[in-house]
Amino acid sequence: MTVLQKSAWSNLAMSMVVAMVSTAAILHLASRNTIGVIYVLVCIFVPIAMAPWLYIYHRKKSLESRFDEREKMIYKRAFIVSAYGLALFLGYTCILPFFVLGGKNVVKVYYLPLIFIGALFAAQFVHSAAILVMCALEDDDG
């Protein structure tokens, strides 16, 4: 297994864990209807919750320097695929409620951070999956 494939697997696992923990934290805060003074704690919590995403980003950057030119090409192609994945995710999550609930209905505020976490996860998931699929397809050809 190449460094590219190893990094894709580890990023996939890491992003799943981070997304689950972040979602659980947001849902917990939502259940307590956190407003007012506690809102300050939320403001502190959000950067802490986002820290693992930054770790993933920096880890990717450091690993990227170890990729050879073919792996960099796969990585860039997977990035383009992940951009489509992100657009699709945002499109569905933002437009689907319009058709399901109707234009004059309302959605709860806690869906906003969940959409944000979901978007980060979707982009990371599609990127890692695309890398693994592209590598697997090349291995099959060989």
Added chain:
Amino acid sequence: MGSDNLTNRVRRLRFDNGEMTQQQLADKVGVTRQTIIAIESGRYSPSLPLAFKLARAFGVSIEDVFEFDDEL
């Protein structure tokens, strides 16, 4: 990633150079073994710097390694 009209003699040259393994060649030019496999099978066309590195690894000119046929 590959080019239909670019052929190469990497596999032949490896064997002509003391039956060099794909891993040894990969280490010599600074890529992964998978990249050498992809180049040999024609699924990946290397960049010009990598093509030069491959040629120098075998001690031949770049045109002895790669052949471009624009009539294909």
